[in-house]
Amino acid sequence: QVQLVESGGGLVQxxxxxxxSCAASGRSFSGYTMGWFRQAPGKEREFVAQISRTGASTxxxxxxxxxxxxxxxxxxxxxxxxxxxxxLEDTAVYYCAATRAFGGRGINYDYWGHGTQVTVSx
Numbered sequence: 001q002v003q004l005v006e007s008g009g010g011l012v013q014x015x016x017x018x019x020x021s022c023a024a025s026g027r028s029f030s031g032y033t034m035g036w037f038r039q040a041p042g043k044e045r046e047f048v049a050q051i052s053r054t055g056a057s058t059x060x061x062x063x064x065x066x067x068x069x070x071x072x073x074x075x076x077x078x079x080x081x082x083x084x085x086x087x088l089e090d091t092a093v094y095y096c097a098a099t100r101a102f103g104g105r106g107i108n109y110d111y112w113g114h115g116t117q118v119t120v121s122x
Contacts, residue, residue, distance in 0.1 A: 002026045002111050004096045009116030016086055016120075022079040022096030022113060029077040030054070033099050035109055036070060036081045038092035038118075045095070049081060052102065059105050063089075086120045094118050 008020040022034065033053055039045040049070035050059040058070055069082040079096060094116055097109040 002029070002032060002098050004098060004111060004113035006094065006096045006113045006116040009094060009118045011119050011121060012086055014086060014088055014120055014122050017082070017084045018086060018118060020081040020083070020094055020096075020116060020118070022081075024077045024079070024098065030074040031100060032111075033102050033107065034070070034072055034079040035097045035099075036079075037095045037097055037109075038090075039095070039115075040089075040092040043092075047105075048094070050105065050107075051079065057104075083118070086118075088120050088122060090118065091120045092118060 003025045005023045012018045030053055035050040036048040037045050038048050048061050048064055049068055051070045051072050055072050067085045072079045096113040098111040099107055099109045101107040
């Protein structure tokens with residue numbers, strides 16, 4: 001069992017930037033594919049970004065491509081989501097997730113953090 005704790009959320013103006021962190025503990029961090037998801041008010045949770053175990057491969061939801069960057073520091077047991085050019089539509093609770101599975105999109109995530117609120121204002 002891996003425990004995940006998100007941080008870095010908060011208030012930011014449209015067009016600004018924010019960096020989310022996901023600190024992992026328990027077992028081997030490098031053995032997990034990591035992902036970021038978000039849930040906006042009144043909407044279903046959606047996929048945002050994914051990074052492979054080594055960090056060699058990444059995947060993004062279309063609406064965030066070119067604006068968001070997922071990364072990881074295996075030595076520091078931390079995954080990151082750099083969010084640039086933020087829009088009002090990016091407002092959501094952002095969740096960090098992990099899975100022992102590997103591959104492209106469509107893999108199932110087993111472990112989840114409790115989320116961190118990101119609010120984009122005009």
